[in-house]
Amino acid sequence: MLDGRRIVLGVSGGIAAYKAIDVCRRLVDRGAHVVPVMTKGALRFVGETTFSALASERVHTELFGDADPIPHTRLGQSADLIVIVPATARVIGSYAAGISSDLLTATLLATEAPVVVCPAMHTEMWEHPAVQDNLATLARRGVHIVPPEEGRLAGGDIGKGRLAAPETIVEACETALGATRDLTGLSVVVTAGGTREPVDPVRFLGNRSSGKQGHALAAEAAARGAKVTLITTADLPVPPAATVVRVETAAQMDEAVREAAPGADVVVMAAAVADFRPAEVAPSKLKKRDGVPEITLVPTVDILEGLGSRKPPGQTVVGFAAETDQVRQNALSKLVAKGADLIVANDVTAPGAGFEHDTNQVVILDADGTEREVPLADKRAIARAVFTAVLDRRKPS
Numbered sequence: 001m002l003d004g005r006r007i008v009l010g011v012s013g014g015i016a017a018y019k020a021i022d023v024c025r026r027l028v029d030r031g032a033h034v035v036p037v038m039t040k041g042a043l044r045f046v047g048e049t050t051f052s053a054l055a056s057e058r059v060h061t062e063l064f065g066d067a068d069p070i071p072h073t074r075l076g077q078s079a080d081l082i083v084i085v086p087a088t089a090r091v092i093g094s095y096a097a098g099i100s101s102d103l104l105t106a107t108l109l110a111t112e113a114p115v116v117v118c119p120a121m122h123t124e125m126w127e128h129p130a131v132q133d134n135l136a137t138l139a140r141r142g143v144h145i146v147p148p149e150e151g152r153l154a155g156g157d158i159g160k161g162r163l164a165a166p167e168t169i170v171e172a173c174e175t176a177l178g179a180t181r182d183l184t185g186l187s188v189v190v191t192a193g194g195t196r197e198p199v200d201p202v203r204f205l206g207n208r209s210s211g212k213q214g215h216a217l218a219a220e221a222a223a224r225g226a227k228v229t230l231i232t233t234a235d236l237p238v239p240p241a242a243t244v245v246r247v248e249t250a251a252q253m254d255e256a257v258r259e260a261a262p263g264a265d266v267v268v269m270a271a272a273v274a275d276f277r278p279a280e281v282a283p284s285k286l287k288k289r290d291g292v293p294e295i296t297l298v299p300t301v302d303i304l305e306g307l308g309s310r311k312p313p314g315q316t317v318v319g320f321a322a323e324t325d326q327v328r329q330n331a332l333s334k335l336v337a338k339g340a341d342l343i344v345a346n347d348v349t350a351p352g353a354g355f356e357h358d359t360n361q362v363v364i365l366d367a368d369g370t371e372r373e374v375p376l377a378d379k380r381a382i383a384r385a386v387f388t389a390v391l392d393r394r395k396p397s
Contacts, residue, residue, distance in 0.1 A: 009037070010084040010104045012041060013042045014045070015120075016086040016120035017046045018046050037103055037104050038060075072103055072110045083115070095134075144172055182225070186265040188229070192232040193271055200283075201285055207272045209356075217270055228242040231245045232271075266390055268386065273300065276297040279296040308338045318340065322355070331343045342365065342390065346363075359377060
């Protein structure tokens, strides 16, 4: 969480300025005190009133004419963090060159707080050597850069330069602030999403897992200082510092886990791995006109059981149990059978919990017999509870 942290949210004049509204809301929801600073260019894209309503105090726009005679000094000295969303080529260049031409750039030069820069611009501008040199200069000075993504840009073009997702930006802010870095020095592997077992070239057996909980776990581990490997089937934002392995099937996930897990301190199996797969995959699309196909199912590899049986000394293995009834009993049976240290169990039929939701509620069961209830909360809060349980488990006895 960002409780009480004073964050200056700088908004500069790019079309992606509208996404800064979502970033502002998310920061406030995390408990931050958000102070918006907008450039004249930003005001051409989004309204001052919107940010004043959503943030913790009114928008600041003027270096001269503000109620405070030296607003940039006050803002810079009082900030715990400054984040620029979006950061245009002009702002990046001015900051790198030390030019204070407006309130935002003056505030950047008047602070010793961590700074997170989130570039957004057209691909040609992003790739220009001057922009890349300026970003390299800022990175050498310790500025945190959140790279843009590939995607649709203004004017309908497709390419690199799209502002990073709001959740990625908020996670970068937490990382820059060093919020609760109690996982520093640990290597964490997280699996996420539901596997897809092919039936033919266009169909598969799958489940409703969105991958949101697994990605929240990876983001939480990264924010708390861990070296993170995320093995995922989901097309969701990932922590900037994480190593990402994309997979589809249970066999592919098992292979990736076998490669990543031996050197890990913690392995969290949040993925919903299919229990069965077709024994044979049809080489071409099955047609209705050919009648109802007979599909023979065979068990998939049990990744969690394999982790439990191969667990090296000192490693903590966390399993997940998505249940529809007898949640505790089924989860305890799984905990024992798989040789895990912790099981995170949830009733996927409960309102607002389980697959596809942004929220969840769980009970975390420890092999030593202790358990903790986590009431309905966003999945990042669930992730915090899981890693707190992991650290408790890892404390010397």
